[in-house]
Amino acid sequence: MTVRTPANQFLDRIAASGFLPVADMENGAPPPTPAGAAALETAIRFASRATAPATLRAYRADWAHFQAWCWQTGFQPLPAAPETVGAYLASLAGVFSPNTIRRRLAAIGKAHRFGDWPWNAGHRAIQGPLQGVLRTQHRPVRKPVAVRRTLLVDLLATCDLSPRGRRDRALLLVGFAGGLRRSELVGLQVEDVTPMAHGLQLRIRSSKTDQTGEGAVIGLARGQRPETCPVRALEAWLDVARRGVGPLFRKVEASGRIGSTGLHPDAVRQILRRRGERAGFAPDILARLTPHGLRSGFITEAYLGGVREEEIRRHVRHRDPRSTRGYIELLDLVVDSPAGKVGL
Known part of the structure; x- marks a missing residue:
């Protein structure tokens, strides 16, 4: 019978907060002192915050998929032999996208490293099938549509003066003008908004590239047109929300009553889809309408x-200049295309 020591329980609770199996530690260790127990509790709390919630959800699903495949095929999931992992990756060919396949491999590696099991993602029995699968994947990539000004105006035209209409208008304009990720948008608190003479400041508490919570501050200037001004839109929403603290963007019931809880990140996608449908967007545009498009x-x-480019990079908080450059290079393919300089 395995005795669950405090150290075992510590790892178990971290695993429960994420998705990961853990290796048993040596039994028989003396119980911690009250100070030691408090230190373990603190470590558990911080460990549960070490990985972004969205990443944890994906890893949970990926690990569950790998486990189910192992049970069906008679392989051992943990520790998994490199040949087992290679066979699993081969089974994903033609079914899942390259990004999903890479993430599933990362999840398997995470499980092994967390449990102190041997792991070598570069093993030829893993890399051989992986590279072969990736080279033969020819699935068309449906890239999210960029919500440029004309699309944004069409979306805004569906927003009336009801509480939900005001919230959606403010959310779309702040998300666009701030160059915000959906997690940053729904993570905003009323206290993060500071009115200024010519606009406002937004404090971004944490983000995909700032998981330690150092934070950042960006500015939003008043727009030239009232109907597309993010500052006016946010002021109009706050006038009806009547909240001095808490989530900036809140749930709105069908009755128009404004709730106290903030939006789930996926609510941004749902709002975009709903507004796109009302605007009469074509099915192909609707299918590619995502928060990242803002x-x-x-x-x-x-x-x-x-x-x-440097101003854009600072505003959208790209830590790696190559991220911004990737967008710019795609635009330059058209803007600076030789085809536009031959008199056609």
Whole structure:
């Protein structure tokens, strides 16, 4: 019978907060002192926050898929032999996208490293099938559509003066003008908004590239047109929300009553889809309408409007300049295309 020591329980609770199996530690260790127990509790709390919730959800699903495949095929999931992992990756060919396959391999590796099991993702029995699968994947990539100004105006035209209409207008304009990720958008608190003479400041508490919570501050200037001004839209929403603290963007019931809880990140996608349907967008556009489109649409409009690449990078908080450069290079393919310089 395995005795669950405090150290075992510590790892078990971290695993429960994520998705990971853990290896048994040596039994028989003396119980911790009250100070030691408090230290373990603190470690558990911080460990549960070490990985973004969305990443944890994906890893849970990926690990469950790998386990189920192992049970069906008679292989051992943990520790998994490199040949087992290679066979699993081969089974994903033609079914899942390259990004999903890479993430599933990362999840398997995470499980092994967390449990102190041997792991070598570079093993030839893993890399051989992986590279072969990736080279033969020819699934068309349906890239999210960039929500440029014309699309944004069409979306805004569906937003009336009801509480839900005001919230959606503010959410769309703040998300676009701030170049925000959906997690940043729904993570905003009323206290993060600071009115200024010519606009407002937004404090971004944490983000995909700032998981330690250092935070960042960006500015939103008043727009030239009332109907597309993010500052006016946010002021109009706050006038009806009447909250001085808590989530900036809240749930709105069908009755128009504004709740106290904030939006789930997926609510941004649902709002975009609902507004796109009301605007009469074509099915192909609707299928590719995602929260990231607000961010990429802002980058596109800013660059084509003459904003310097470095200014864009700072505003959207790309830590790696190559991220911004990737957007710019795609735009330059058209803007600087030789085909536009031959008199056609």
